[in-house]
Amino acid sequence: MKTPSISTLSFILFVIFSCSCASVSADGHEDFLECLSEEFHNYPSISNVTYTPINNSSSYSSILRFSIQNLRFTSESTPKPLVIITPEHESQIPPIIHCAKDSEVQIRTRSGGHDYEGLSYVSPVPFIILDLINFSEITVDAVNKTAWVESGSTIGSLYYRIAEKSPVLGFPAGVCPTVGVGGHFSGGGYGNLLRKYGLAADNVIDARLIDVNGRILDRQSMGEDLFWAIRGGGGASFGVILAWKVQLVDVPERVTVFTVQKTLEQNASRLIHRWQYVASKFDEDLFIRIIIARANSSSSQTGGNNVTLNASFNSIFLGGVDRLLPMMQESFPELGLVREDCTEMSWIESILYFDGFPIENREVLLNRTQRSVRYFKAKSDYVQTPIPEFALEGIWRLFFEPEADEAVVIFSPYGGRMDEVPESSIPFPHRAGNLYKIQHLVYWEKEEDQNSGRYLSWIRRLYGYVAPYVSRFPRAAYINYRDLDIGMNRNEGRTSYAEANVWGMKYFKGNFERLVRVKTMVDPRNFFRNEQSIPSLREEIDD
Numbered sequence: 001m002k003t004p005s006i007s008t009l010s011f012i013l014f015v016i017f018s019c020s021c022a023s024v025s026a027d028g029h030e031d032f033l034e035c036l037s038e039e040f041h042n043y044p045s046i047s048n049v050t051y052t053p054i055n056n057s058s059s060y061s062s063i064l065r066f067s068i069q070n071l072r073f074t075s076e077s078t079p080k081p082l083v084i085i086t087p088e089h090e091s092q093i094p095p096i097i098h099c100a101k102d103s104e105v106q107i108r109t110r111s112g113g114h115d116y117e118g119l120s121y122v123s124p125v126p127f128i129i130l131d132l133i134n135f136s137e138i139t140v141d142a143v144n145k146t147a148w149v150e151s152g153s154t155i156g157s158l159y160y161r162i163a164e165k166s167p168v169l170g171f172p173a174g175v176c177p178t179v180g181v182g183g184h185f186s187g188g189g190y191g192n193l194l195r196k197y198g199l200a201a202d203n204v205i206d207a208r209l210i211d212v213n214g215r216i217l218d219r220q221s222m223g224e225d226l227f228w229a230i231r232g233g234g235g236a237s238f239g240v241i242l243a244w245k246v247q248l249v250d251v252p253e254r255v256t257v258f259t260v261q262k263t264l265e266q267n268a269s270r271l272i273h274r275w276q277y278v279a280s281k282f283d284e285d286l287f288i289r290i291i292i293a294r295a296n297s298s299s300s301q302t303g304g305n306n307v308t309l310n311a312s313f314n315s316i317f318l319g320g321v322d323r324l325l326p327m328m329q330e331s332f333p334e335l336g337l338v339r340e341d342c343t344e345m346s347w348i349e350s351i352l353y354f355d356g357f358p359i360e361n362r363e364v365l366l367n368r369t370q371r372s373v374r375y376f377k378a379k380s381d382y383v384q385t386p387i388p389e390f391a392l393e394g395i396w397r398l399f400f401e402p403e404a405d406e407a408v409v410i411f412s413p414y415g416g417r418m419d420e421v422p423e424s425s426i427p428f429p430h431r432a433g434n435l436y437k438i439q440h441l442v443y444w445e446k447e448e449d450q451n452s453g454r455y456l457s458w459i460r461r462l463y464g465y466v467a468p469y470v471s472r473f474p475r476a477a478y479i480n481y482r483d484l485d486i487g488m489n490r491n492e493g494r495t496s497y498a499e500a501n502v503w504g505m506k507y508f509k510g511n512f513e514r515l516v517r518v519k520t521m522v523d524p525r526n527f528f529r530n531e532q533s534i535p536s537l538r539e540e541i542d543d
Contacts, residue, residue, distance in 0.1 A: 032128070033083065035099035046092060049134070051084040060084060064121070067113030067133065067368075069178070071375045072452070073122050081108070081121070081129045088134045090242050094214030096130060097240070101212070101527055108530065109236050111135075111151045112180020112368075116378050117482040119530045120183065120236070124491045132182060133368075135242060142166040145248040146205070151182030151241050155189075155200075156351075156365035162248060163348035163362070170251040170347045172197040175354045177365050185244050186235030187480035188428035190437075192287045192316045192354060195416030197249045201231040201426050202417075206245035209238070212523045216242070229518040229534075232428035233508065234479055237515075237534040238522055251347040256317040256324050257354075258341045261310055263297055268311040269392055271334055272411070275313070276386035278332050280415030280435045285318040286327065290411040294399055309396050316350050374406075374443045377456055379463050380481040381438040381470040382430055383411075391469050398465060403458035406443040411436050429509040430476055438470070439481060460485065479507040479532075488531040500535045507532075 040046040051060040063084050068074055082105065087093055100107050106127035110120040121129050132152035140147045142165040149158055156177020162169050172193035174184055189200030197203065206219045207230060219227045226238060235241040262268040272290060279288055290311050297308035313335060317324045321342045328337045349359040357364050399407060414434045423429040430437070442459040444452065463485075467475065477486055487503030489495035497516060504512035515534045519526070524538035 032099050032103035032105045035102055036083075036096070039095035039099055040092075046085075046087075049086045049088060049092075051086075052082070053080060063131065064129070067110055067131065067180075068118070068121060069112070069114045069370060069373055070116065070118060071373060072377070073118035078118075079122055079124055079127075081123075081127055084129045084131055086131045086134055090135075090208075090210070090216060093130070093210050093240055093242075094216075096128075097210065097212065097214050097527075100128060106529065107240075107527075109182070109240050110180075111182030112154055112178060112184070114176070114179045115183060115482055116376075116480075117484050117531070119482060119532065123530070130240060132180075132240075132242075140165045140248075142169060142248075145169060145250075146245060147171075147248060148243055148245050149181050150243045151180070151185075153181045154365075154368055155179050155181060155184060156367070159348060159351050160362060160365040163346075167253055167346055167348075168251055169248045171200070171246060171248055172203060173200040175351075176370075177351070177355055178368055178370050181244065182235065182241055184480065185246075186230055186232070186241060188232040188426075188478070189480065190412070192289070192350075193249065193251075193318075194418060195282070195287050195413065196284045196318060198417045198421055199232070199426075199428060200246070201428060202421060203247045203249065204231050204244050205247050207231075208242040209235075210240040210242065212239060212525075212527050225514075225518050226522055229427060229515055232426040232479075233511070233515045233518075233534065234427075234532075236530060237519060237528055239528060252318055252320075253346065254320055254344045255347050255350050256319065256321045256342050256344050257350050258313075258315050258337065258343065260313040260335055260337060260341055262313070263295065263308045263310050264396065265297065265308060268292075268309065269389055269396070271313070272311055272392060273386065273389045274334050275332070275411070275413075276383070276435055279411075279413035280419075282331055282413070282415070283327060284416030286315065286324070287317075288313055288315040288332075288413060290314070291408060292399075292411070293408045294405060307400065309399055314354070316354070320344060374445060375452065375455075376441060376443045377459050378442075378481050379440040379459060379483050379485070380478040381440070381463075381466060382434045382476045383436050383438060383470055384433055385469075386435065387466075387469040391466075394465060395462070398458070398462050401458060403442065403444075403455050406445075407458070407462075408439075408441045408443075410439040410441070412439070423509065424511060424514075427508050427511045427515055428479075429511050430478065434471070437478065438466070439478075474505040474509065476509065477506045482532065484531055489529065489533065489535065491531070494526075495535050497535060497537060503532055504534070 051063050053060050106123050107130050108120050108127050109130045111132050135150040135152035137150045138153055138161040140161050155173045173189050174191045185200050209217050230238055292311050295310035352359045413436045419432040421431055423431050442455050444455045486506050519534040520537040524536050526536040
């Protein structure tokens with residue numbers, strides 16, 4: 001096929017971009033599209049990865065929807081990007097940053113789309129999406145136990161590529177395989193190996209980042225302050241992170257998994273209460289989380305309508321069943337674990353087990369799409385003293401309300417390695433002193449204003465109910481479970497340090513101040529921003 005001349009290509013791009021300028025010009029940002037046509041005259045491929053709502057509306061819509069993992073942000077009223085760009089080469093990104101800065105258009109960077117509040121693909125002010133879906137290369141060095149992982153990769157694909165090279169190497173990241181590496185690592189990233197090896201971000205040893213000036217930096221050239229900030233401080237505040245170098249960890253050839261389910265009638269409340277005292281003190285090779293949700297029961301005595309609650313004690317042990325059983329008998333005999341409950345398998349098979357896939361279907365880890373995408377709202381908490389049994393029963397009562405039909409709470413234990421890493425090691429501060437973390441979730445199927453409002457109200461009431469029993473001063477939260485209810489920046493104008501500190505302390509505690517200093521140093525004009533991005537002190541000085 002004949003390659004178009006530079007002048008021809010520039011004209012094509014100008015026509016493509018100009019057709020969508022009508023919606024942009026109202027906000028004075030038509031210069032952004034014109035700038036792109038000028039900046040990319042040397043990049044013939046850019047027109048193939050640039051999508052606008054008018055000229056390629058079907059492609060634009062499918063690209064936009066493909067990585068949206070929360071249907072709350074798919075309505076007609078949800079603000080849409082002016083342009084979506086899916087670059088294929090890192091050299092294409094600095095001109096995009098330049099044009100966005102020049103025309104005062106925000107950039108939202110998306111890797112997997114699991115941002116709970118949609119901040120990677122929604123903005124109330126004019127914005128573009130820089131979608132890193134094409135940055136998905138993974139290079140595993142099994143000899144040196146390292147891997148380079150591009151930010152558009154999913155953690156499932158990372159696990160798959162590691163297992164291709166070695167059955168005794170793994171990585172401590174999340175359970176859901178479709179989560180994008182870029183956001184997951186930059187927010188901390190925890191999973192069922194955290195008691196043994198800490199967070200994903202604890203095991204990042206290098207990174208490649210494009211800063212606000214378009215420079216491509218690695219750990220050495222960005223400096224230790226910025227490298228510290230992007231490992232748990234939310235990378236989107238500091239630039240576009242292209243790739244991460246991670247330290248792989250040792251896993252045994254065989255691990256043991258089990259899921260023991262108990263209903264309220266089977267003393268689930270008493271077992272959960274007891275779990276709080278022992279789960280963080282288990283051997284670091286043992287991780288037992290609890291997933292609590294409604295279930296049907298013909299013998300339910302609570303809540304009526306044959307409904308009860310089910311607690312799933314879901315576990316991985318880095319070793320064989322013969323070592324696990326005596327350990328459980330000593331530490332948590334109340335659960336009644338027996339050999340028949342346990343299954344030995346490889347580490348990569350345990351990844352599939354935890355996400356509910358058949359363990360022989362390894363290729364599913366390469367799939368970027370979730371089996372089910374629904375409407376949901378989530379919140380998080382950290383627990384430092386055991387919640388009394390009567391208070392747990394108060395939570396259960398909320399679960400018998402109609403809005404809780406598909407609600408879930410997940411208790412994930414701490415201890416082990418999490419007790420050993422200092423709070424200031426990386427921005428993620430939630431370490432020693434926490435017994436476990438709670439993830440509160442409520443799902444619903446249809447987007448009806450009156451219904452979605454009821455579900456949001458329900459989870460906020462749940463969050464309010466548990467307030468006396470979770471961390472305080474601040475009431476801590478996990479940044480990868482974004483929650484705009486706890487505070488946010490102004491969409492227009494400048495956000496002061498005091499305003500951002502309201503939510504910043506909850507995510508980062510004492511590390512927030514250092515994050516602000518780093519932000520002020522590397523992005524003083526606060527170009528990379530969103531509703532919960534780190535603010536720059538330079539803006540306050542300029543005022």
